[in-house]
Amino acid sequence: MSGVRVLVGTRKGAFMIASDGKRERWDVSGPHFGGWEIYHLKGSPADPNRIYASQSSGWFGQIIQKSSDGGKSWEALDNKFVYDGVPGTHQWYDGTPHPWEFKRVWHLEPSLTDPDTVYAGVEDAALFRTTDGGRSWHELPGLRGHGSGSAWQPGAGGLCLHTIVLDPSNKDRMFVAISAAGAFRTGDGGATWQAINRGLRSEGIPDPDAEVGHCVHRIAMHRSRPNVLFMQKHWDVMRTDNAGDSWQEVSGNLPTDFGFAIDVHAHEPETIYVVPITSDSLHYPPDGKLRVFRSRTGGNEWEPLTKGLPQRDCYVNVLRDAMAVDTLDRCGVYFGTTGGQVYCSADGGDNWTSVVRDLPPVLSVEVQTLP
Amino acid sequence: MIRVVLPAHLRTLAQVDREVILDVQGPATLGSILDTLETTYPVLRGTIRDHVTLKRRPFIRFFACEQDLSHDSYAIALPPAVVSGAEPFMVVGAMAGG
Numbered sequence: 056m057s058g059v060r061v062l063v064g065t066r067k068g069a070f071m072i073a074s075d076g077k078r079e080r081w082d083v084s085g086p087h088f089g090g091w092e093i094y095h096l097k098g099s100p101a102d103p104n105r106i107y108a109s110q111s112s113g114w115f116g117q118i119i120q121k122s123s124d125g126g127k128s129w130e131a132l133d134n135k136f137v138y139d140g141v142p143g144t145h146q147w148y149d150g151t152p153h154p155w156e157f158k159r160v161w162h163l164e165p166s167l168t169d170p171d172t173v174y175a176g177v178e179d180a181a182l183f184r185t186t187d188g189g190r191s192w193h194e195l196p197g198l199r200g201h202g203s204g205s206a207w208q209p210g211a212g213g214l215c216l217h218t219i220v221l222d223p224s225n226k227d228r229m230f231v232a233i234s235a236a237g238a239f240r241t242g243d244g245g246a247t248w249q250a251i252n253r254g255l256r257s258e259g260i261p262d263p264d265a266e267v268g269h270c271v272h273r274i275a276m277h278r279s280r281p282n283v284l285f286m287q288k289h290w291d292v293m294r295t296d297n298a299g300d301s302w303q304e305v306s307g308n309l310p311t312d313f314g315f316a317i318d319v320h321a322h323e324p325e326t327i328y329v330v331p332i333t334s335d336s337l338h339y340p341p342d343g344k345l346r347v348f349r350s351r352t353g354g355n356e357w358e359p360l361t362k363g364l365p366q367r368d369c370y371v372n373v374l375r376d377a378m379a380v381d382t383l384d385r386c387g388v389y390f391g392t393t394g395g396q397v398y399c400s401a402d403g404g405d406n407w408t409s410v411v412r413d414l415p416p417v418l419s420v421e422v423q424t425l426p
Numbered sequence: 427m428i429r430v431v432l433p434a435h436l437r438t439l440a441q442v443d444r445e446v447i448l449d450v451q452g453p454a455t456l457g458s459i460l461d462t463l464e465t466t467y468p469v470l471r472g473t474i475r476d477h478v479t480l481k482r483r484p485f486i487r488f489f490a491c492e493q494d495l496s497h498d499s500y501a502i503a504l505p506p507a508v509v510s511g512a513e514p515f516m517v518v519g520a521m522a523g524g
Contacts, residue, residue, distance in 0.1 A: 090435055114485040114519045115435055115473040131439065131469045135477045 059381050060125070060423045061399075062106065063391055064093035067415035069108055071126045074410075078387055078401040081410050087129070088120065095162050095376055095419040096120075102170040103423050107189065109160040109175075117159055119175075121189050132189030136160070136177055139196035145179065146208040155179045155199070162376060164219035168226070176216035180207060180233040182245065195245035198231065203250060203267040210234035210270050210289075217375055218274050222281040230284065230299065235260075235270035238286070240299050251299025255288060272315045273375040277324035285327050285354070287317040287375070292329055294354050305354020310341050316378035320403060321386040325353040328380075328388060328404060330373040338393075339370035347390070349404045363407030364398065371396070376419035383424055391417025428454060428504075429514040430463060436474075436517065440467040445514060454509045456488065457500030463517075474517060489516040 061072040068086025087093075088110045096108035104125045110118040119132040136157045147153035158178040166172035171188035181199050183192045198204075198216075207214060218232035227244040230251070237252040250266050260268040270289035277283065286293040286302065291312050293302040306312035311331045320326035327350050333341045340346060345364045348357040371394035381387040388404050391397045395414035400407045428448045437444060448462045464471045475482050480500070482488070488495040491505045491513050507513040 112435065113522070114433075114483070115439075116483060117472065118439065118469075134472045137478055 057383060058425045059383070059387060060098070060103075060425055061379075061389055061397065061410065062096045062098065062126075062419075062421040062423065063397055063411075063414065063417055064095050064108070064376075064419035065391075065395070065415040065417050066092055069093040069096055069110075070411070070414060072397065072410055076383055078383075078399055079408075083411055084126070086415075087126070088118075091115075091118070092159075093418065094159060095421075097163050097165060097421045098423045099165040099170040099173075100167050101165070103425055105165070105170040107163045107165060107173055109163055111159040117157075119160065119163075119189055119192075133185075133191050136175070136183055136192055137194075138181060138199070139194040143199075144205060145214060146206060148209060150208075152205070155181070157181075158213065161215045161217045162219055164221060167221055167223055174219050174221075174229070176219050176231060178213045178215040179209075180214045180216040180236060182216055182219070182231060184245070197241070197246045198239060198248045201239065201248045201250065203236070206267060207233065207236040208268065218271070220274055220276050220284070222276075223278045224281050228281070228298075230274055230276075232271040232274050232286075234272065235268060235289075237267045237269040238271050238274060238299055251295075252302075253300065254295070254302030254304075255293065256291070256304075257289065259289070273317050275317045275319050275327070277319040280324050283324065283353075285317055285319060287314050287329055289313065289335060292317065292354060305350070307350070307355035307357055309348055309357050310346075314373075315375040316373050316390060318378045318380050318388070320388075321380050321382040322384075323351070323386075323403075326351050326403070327353065328378065329357075330378070330390060332372060338372040343368050343370060345369040345371065345392075347388070347400075347404055347407075360400070360404040360407070362405065363400075363409075369394075374418055376421075377417050379420050379422045381422045381424045387422065389420050389422050391420040393417065427511045428459060428462075428508060429511055430459065431514045431516045433517060433519040435519070436470060439469055439473065442467070454504045455501055456495060456498055456504065459504065459515055460500070485520040485522050487518040487520050489518055490514070 058075045063070040068089040070085035091110045099105040106122040108120040120129045142155035144152035162176040164174040175183040220230040222228035239248045255269045272287045282298045292306045314332045344366045347360040371392035378390040388400045393416040397410040
């Protein structure tokens with residue numbers, strides 16, 4: 056019988072949570088790498104037993120871990136992330152030039168076809184790649200070399216490249232998002248990049264329609280329609296139907312359009328999920344009610360999903376990498392909170408149960424659908 | 427024979443006990459101890475000092491013989507008690523909350 060394995064990164068370690076296809080009973084293992092921040096871990100679509108994890112610490116820096124047996128054992132990999140050439144500067148919070156400095160890996164995106172190829176989105180924002188299973192990492196410098204790099208400025212969480220979306224129909228095309236620079240697209244495997252922020256409007260920057268400077272929080276794609284992207288921006292939920300050439304707002308009737316996470320149903324490309332958060336200074340759900348909002352129309356028309364979620368006195372956040380979907384026939388939706396809960400809906404969002412309640416603050420959630 | 431005490435997280439990472447024994451070739455300096463430590467346990471590269479600049483990470487400290495050696499030059503000779511193995515060289519994660 057098929058099953059799922061949920062990969063949870065937290066402030067104090069990684070957890071792996073397994074269930075069969077019913078998704079009713081859960082087996083929790085961890086903490087793996089206890090005491091370390093696990094910003095992200097993700098399995099290879101080409102080999103589910105291959106899992107990569109970003110392990111970091113304010114004391115000891117960055118470690119990259121790899122498992123080749125589904126998380127039973129781990130191997131520390133190369134952790135040398137060195138910018139290509141002379142790193143140059145980006146803008147600091149006060150607007151002055153600041154040298155590019157590597158701090159941590161926010162997101163690991165394994166290739167869709169090769170278990171040994173992985174992309175790493177890092178802070179200060181850049182894209183690295185390994186093609187030898189993590190023995191060495193090399194920057195794809197064309198992204199920082201995009202003419203706007205010197206104007207990028209950190210968001211409150213740092214100048215981080217946090218989203219990497221690979222196009223399943225074109226191995227040379229991918230999308231990335233950077234806080235607070237915006238979204239970028241390559242069509243040549245990462246050699247050159249184009250800013251794709253037309254239609255975004257951000258009141259917090261001097262020119263609200265600027266080519267770069269937008270605080271994009273997360274981008275999601277359904278693999279059957281790689282030209283359609285959904286975005287949770289600092290404020291505003293957006294969509295594009297032309298691979299980012301232009302964006303339209305689809306916040307519609309959401310109670311607030313601030314938030315971090317966004318994802319797409321595995322089998323319904325127009326069904327999307329967000330978790331509205333009150334505001335940029337109030338990082339918790341409106342009215343103390345934890346609600347996922349679902350749109351079955353690709354945006355604009357949203358319905359609250361509340362069954363099984365706390366509807367009073369709830370003041371957690373759901374971070375950008377902390378939502379995922381499985382690909383079972385009845386699509387499962389998962390998210391984790393800064394209060395340490397991981398929730399699952401085995402029916403596309405209609406009903407929710409807590410998989411685990413008292414983990415450290417959850418930074419990321421990924422799910423593997425296993426044969 | 428030089429004894430090096432590592433902080434708990436680095437012991438786990440390097441899969442060693444509290445104390446490791448190093449055979450340092452040539453003069454025993456702060457730099458040669460760290461070089462030998464990283465050569466013996468490559469997984470520690472980047473966790474104590476920067477890969478490229480070799481600058482000590484901000485929240486790492488080096489103690490020996492009740493002295494703070496964190497700000498000393500890598501070229502400075504270590505105390506005789508560390509060189510003889512009577513006292514350990516300590517890599518310490520700074521007290522900084524968490």
